[in-house]
Amino acid sequence: MKLRKIAAFALAAAMTVSTAFTASAAAVGANEDAPNTEKTDETLTIALASEPATLAPSLSGTAANEAQIVSSTYLDTLVRQDQNTGEVLPGLATEWEWIDDTHCKFTIRDDAKCYNGDMLTADDVAWCVNEVWVALNASNDTGMFVTGAEADGNTVTIEYNVASPALLGMMSWTNFNIMSQADVEAAGGIEQATKTPFIGTGPYRFVEWKNTEYIKVERNEEYWDPDYNGYFKEIIFKFIGEPASREANVESGDIDVAADMPVIQASAFVDSDAVKTVLFNYGQNGHLWYNMTEGHPTADVNVRKAIDLALDFDNIAIVGTAGTAPSATGYIDEGFYHNDTYTAEERAVNIEEAKALLEEAGYGDGLTLETTYMQETETVHAVVKECLRQIGIDLVMNPTDVPTFVQTANSGDYDIMMIGEWMRDRIPSAFPFIRWDNIHGFHMGGPQTTTDELDGLVHSFIEESDDDAAKEILVQIEQIMKDDCIVSNLYPEVKAAIINKDLKGFTTLERGYVNPINFYK
Amino acid sequence: MGRYILKRLLLLIPILLGVSAIIFALKTVTPGDPARQILGNDATEEQVQAKREELGLNDPVVVQYVRYIAGICHGDFGESYRTGEPVIKEIIPRLGTSAKITLGAVAIGAVLGVLLGVISALKKYTWVDSLVLVVSMFFQSVPEFVVGLVLIMIFAVNLHLLPASGIETWKGYILPMLTIGVSSIANYTRITRSSMLEVLGEDYIRTARAKGQTEANIVYRHAMRNTMIPVAQSVGTHLGNALGGGMVLETVFSVPGVGKYIVDAITARNYPSVLGGALMIAIILVVINLIVDISFVVIDPRLKTTIIAGGSKKPKKAKAA
Numbered sequence: 001m002k003l004r005k006i007a008a009f010a011l012a013a014a015m016t017v018s019t020a021f022t023a024s025a026a027a028v029g030a031n032e033d034a035p036n037t038e039k040t041d042e043t044l045t046i047a048l049a050s051e052p053a054t055l056a057p058s059l060s061g062t063a064a065n066e067a068q069i070v071s072s073t074y075l076d077t078l079v080r081q082d083q084n085t086g087e088v089l090p091g092l093a094t095e096w097e098w099i100d101d102t103h104c105k106f107t108i109r110d111d112a113k114c115y116n117g118d119m120l121t122a123d124d125v126a127w128c129v130n131e132v133w134v135a136l137n138a139s140n141d142t143g144m145f146v147t148g149a150e151a152d153g154n155t156v157t158i159e160y161n162v163a164s165p166a167l168l169g170m171m172s173w174t175n176f177n178i179m180s181q182a183d184v185e186a187a188g189g190i191e192q193a194t195k196t197p198f199i200g201t202g203p204y205r206f207v208e209w210k211n212t213e214y215i216k217v218e219r220n221e222e223y224w225d226p227d228y229n230g231y232f233k234e235i236i237f238k239f240i241g242e243p244a245s246r247e248a249n250v251e252s253g254d255i256d257v258a259a260d261m262p263v264i265q266a267s268a269f270v271d272s273d274a275v276k277t278v279l280f281n282y283g284q285n286g287h288l289w290y291n292m293t294e295g296h297p298t299a300d301v302n303v304r305k306a307i308d309l310a311l312d313f314d315n316i317a318i319v320g321t322a323g324t325a326p327s328a329t330g331y332i333d334e335g336f337y338h339n340d341t342y343t344a345e346e347r348a349v350n351i352e353e354a355k356a357l358l359e360e361a362g363y364g365d366g367l368t369l370e371t372t373y374m375q376e377t378e379t380v381h382a383v384v385k386e387c388l389r390q391i392g393i394d395l396v397m398n399p400t401d402v403p404t405f406v407q408t409a410n411s412g413d414y415d416i417m418m419i420g421e422w423m424r425d426r427i428p429s430a431f432p433f434i435r436w437d438n439i440h441g442f443h444m445g446g447p448q449t450t451t452d453e454l455d456g457l458v459h460s461f462i463e464e465s466d467d468d469a470a471k472e473i474l475v476q477i478e479q480i481m482k483d484d485c486i487v488s489n490l491y492p493e494v495k496a497a498i499i500n501k502d503l504k505g506f507t508t509l510e511r512g513y514v515n516p517i518n519f520y521k
Numbered sequence: 522m523g524r525y526i527l528k529r530l531l532l533l534i535p536i537l538l539g540v541s542a543i544i545f546a547l548k549t550v551t552p553g554d555p556a557r558q559i560l561g562n563d564a565t566e567e568q569v570q571a572k573r574e575e576l577g578l579n580d581p582v583v584v585q586y587v588r589y590i591a592g593i594c595h596g597d598f599g600e601s602y603r604t605g606e607p608v609i610k611e612i613i614p615r616l617g618t619s620a621k622i623t624l625g626a627v628a629i630g631a632v633l634g635v636l637l638g639v640i641s642a643l644k645k646y647t648w649v650d651s652l653v654l655v656v657s658m659f660f661q662s663v664p665e666f667v668v669g670l671v672l673i674m675i676f677a678v679n680l681h682l683l684p685a686s687g688i689e690t691w692k693g694y695i696l697p698m699l700t701i702g703v704s705s706i707a708n709y710t711r712i713t714r715s716s717m718l719e720v721l722g723e724d725y726i727r728t729a730r731a732k733g734q735t736e737a738n739i740v741y742r743h744a745m746r747n748t749m750i751p752v753a754q755s756v757g758t759h760l761g762n763a764l765g766g767g768m769v770l771e772t773v774f775s776v777p778g779v780g781k782y783i784v785d786a787i788t789a790r791n792y793p794s795v796l797g798g799a800l801m802i803a804i805i806l807v808v809i810n811l812i813v814d815i816s817f818v819v820i821d822p823r824l825k826t827t828i829i830a831g832g833s834k835k836p837k838k839a840k841a842a
Contacts, residue, residue, distance in 0.1 A: 053789075245670070245774070248673045404551075
């Protein structure tokens, strides 16, 4: 038993040390290069992890990652947002003005040409908001916080059903894309436009979707933005599910960008001369949620605190981020509204105190807990398992895929579960797991994770117009979460990509999606 | 012969019923809701339930199964949850791609395997024999996806001779074919070697030698044809295995074949596509086996009794003297 324990720890240590070493070399980040200034006839090939189910996600009522990445090339948004500073910049709207907390008036530019040749108008934008965002997307962010829109001359006023300073920035997200009714009809109607999206005013135009093989777009030579230069004439998206194969394709020169690489795998290529590795933080902290539903040992706050004390957050962060970031000291990523909720002493491993808490909870003889996780966090969970073994907790690990992971999270069939929250601003959907309006049936942590007080604070945090006041509210929220040990904050999650060594201009969209249109050589 | 073919084709019915029943049973115990998968994680429980109702997923499994089977009887394999297109329309072109790779792979495996098997038999118990067996066993022992990745590193990354993925040109077919092909070499080598050794020990070979035939003539004109019978049998079996087992490799090489189609459908809980793909492969396996059996009879008429009568004909008892 002792030998097994030593071997397991040695394995975890070796894993962390090797990861730290490989990642300590120079890995470039995202959004760092100067903008491109020239156009060529070259083709850029991007490998995605899977094929999108739709090429016009808002028309399909979804917001799936791959579909967002592809459609961002031909569908524009009202505004853009600098991913480094958070500054909101003009897009299809040249200017905007808040009429009150829930109404924003956008002035629509008059030089954006749709795919069918018509110029985009404010009426088109109003149609898109009412008939696409609201009518087709009630179940996701695109339609959830918008009531409707009304056009007046060259302006359109959008009404929101919630007040939040983040709403304007959200209008830059790819799912809030704009299309005209005439364009959609010319493309064959809503259903056909999801398959052959000959629509949009974007910097590229859809050319062809050869099912299971590739999607091709070409540069829009009539794009309205004179400052934008698309270096590549064509962009081809391919679908290669196996990460090792995606990487090999970059090395062989068959593709230029391997998106969504597992961090551990990508970090192995940091020192490679053949490819360039991009590792970047995108504003999401990983959290370990406790199932606080009655009947689960984790319903006892002493068990949760014991686990929190046993976790070696530094090593977990090294494995989870490939050594690129320290462990999280608060619920929210350091980019926005961050609080250092925990001191270094509080984050230190304390096995004796953890064991005492378990004893107090009646689990002095040890206990078995269960977790379900996605394959890419296997190594993180291996370290968590070993940490918990130190205090007599046997963690049963159930690796799974996305659909099962989501179902398990929603059904509550777990004791602890790792899931991150992306929060780069005070968006209306912030803190989804501790809000009464989200906890219909089960949700992460179970209904007991929240209280009227916590729920009220979350809503105040989102709606507060004063930034400093919002930060004060956040301190209160995090203190309650800390006192009840609702979650353990693990580390800022990192995304990775492997790209052609000559490629520059790796930029991101919201949530760290790779932005296909700014690459150049 | 006609009755035999009809009988074999009728056997498709219980096989397809069995395959579809197993997949339906697996569907009921597999976690992950297709409706949730289609609508996304933000969908409310009410929306998910409405979608389930629309897809008929709230009906008892038996009702869903009977409805599906009734559809198949009319040539309707259902519609893909992902694209809304008829599954059969999506599978047919992918089957063509998978078939090309399978045929190429089997050809590579059979040609190299037979060649090595003959060399091994002719050089029996020498270092050449041992080397051939070790090399062929090595390729059989290493998982196909590892062989695939190694071949990508050699031919695509280092030599830049072949593409690492995709089948836009004919070159794209070579690595998947080679990967599946080399993994089956050991099988053909072993069968060819033992069959060749057995044939070389036959009386008619001794007679040929006694009549002064050259060794090459003996091997390639007299021994080879009979050696090929078990090899041909193995080719038939391997065709089916390669077609059904190419799923992982189609994913590694990003080949838009029926294997990758099924893998993607499983990940997305796209059950009509999983079922359609699996049933198509089952149908093809049965048909391939039938063709292989018939071809044996053509190659060796002595097998007519064994295969067509299923070995059930009792040999006539010799009359007592």
